[in-house]
Amino acid sequence: MDAQSLLDRLRNDDDADEKKTAKSALSDNPDLPAELLAWAARAVNEEVAIERADASTFLAVSLVVTDPALKGRLRFAQAELMHVSSDSDQYVLDAAIDAVGWAPDLAGAYELIFDKLRGSSDLDWTEAFEKIGGRGLPKDALALLRHVIERAEAGVRTGDKPYFLKFAPTEGATLADVEAFVAQGLLAEAVAARRGAAGEDFPTARRAILGG
Numbered sequence: 585m586d587a588q589s590l591l592d593r594l595r596n597d598d599d600a601d602e603k604k605t606a607k608s609a610l611s612d613n614p615d616l617p618a619e620l621l622a623w624a625a626r627a628v629n630e631e632v633a634i635e636r637a638d639a640s641t642f643l644a645v646s647l648v649v650t651d652p653a654l655k656g657r658l659r660f661a662q663a664e665l666m667h668v669s670s671d672s673d674q675y676v677l678d679a680a681i682d683a684v685g686w687a688p689d690l691a692g693a694y695e696l697i698f699d700k701l702r703g704s705s706d707l708d709w710t711e712a713f714e715k716i717g718g719r720g721l722p723k724d725a726l727a728l729l730r731h732v733i734e735r736a737e738a739g740v741r742t743g744d745k746p747y748f749l750k751f752a753p754t755e756g757a758t759l760a761d762v763e764a765f766v767a768q769g770l771l772a773e774a775v776a777a778r779r780g781a782a783g784e785d786f787p788t789a790r791r792a793i794l795g796g
Contacts, residue, residue: 656687
């Protein structure tokens with residue numbers, strides 16, 4: 585069963601056991617997760633229509649795959665689908681935190697967590713955070729996750745910028761900029777600046793800034 589067939593099946597059969605169906609589809613088609621992730625990228629870019637059942641399909645497949653990084657990518661895709669569909673902010677937040685717990689190198693998941701928490705004082709991150717506690721998250725990833733959460737909550741209290749955090753490389757940044765951000769406690773900005781200054785990928789820059 586290919587990705588579109590699985591999506592259609594679970595869209596049209598309210599009585600289907602989602603996890604069992606996902607497990608059967610994965611057994612028949614080992615490329616199913618990759619196909620779903622490609623479909624999600626098109627959906628987020630509004631190239632294909634998203635239906636309400638689609639996000640739960642990604643959750644079901646994430647539960648039956650065994651590779652942690654793949655679990656995380658599927659959970660993040662689920663979070664993005666819910667986000668662009670204006671689904672519950674709490675559900676989006678929970679899925680994004682869970683994604684980091686499985687795949688801590690997903691920069692976009694940290695960005696989405698900040699976006700949701702910065703936009704509301706009514707969301708609870710603690711339960712999802714506790715659930716990922718036993719997965720052996722690298723210390724630098726856990727530190728960045730805590731930093732993102734703390735920055736978002738501080739922004740809600742004070743109304744101060746930033747309204748968004750981005751971890752893409754900061755164009756034109758220098759190592760002096762990195763040091764200045766670190767001195768100010770702006771660790772997310774330091775990660776992005778280091779990526780721009782040193783040409784590092786996200787996990788390498790994250791470890792350099794928060795791994796001490």
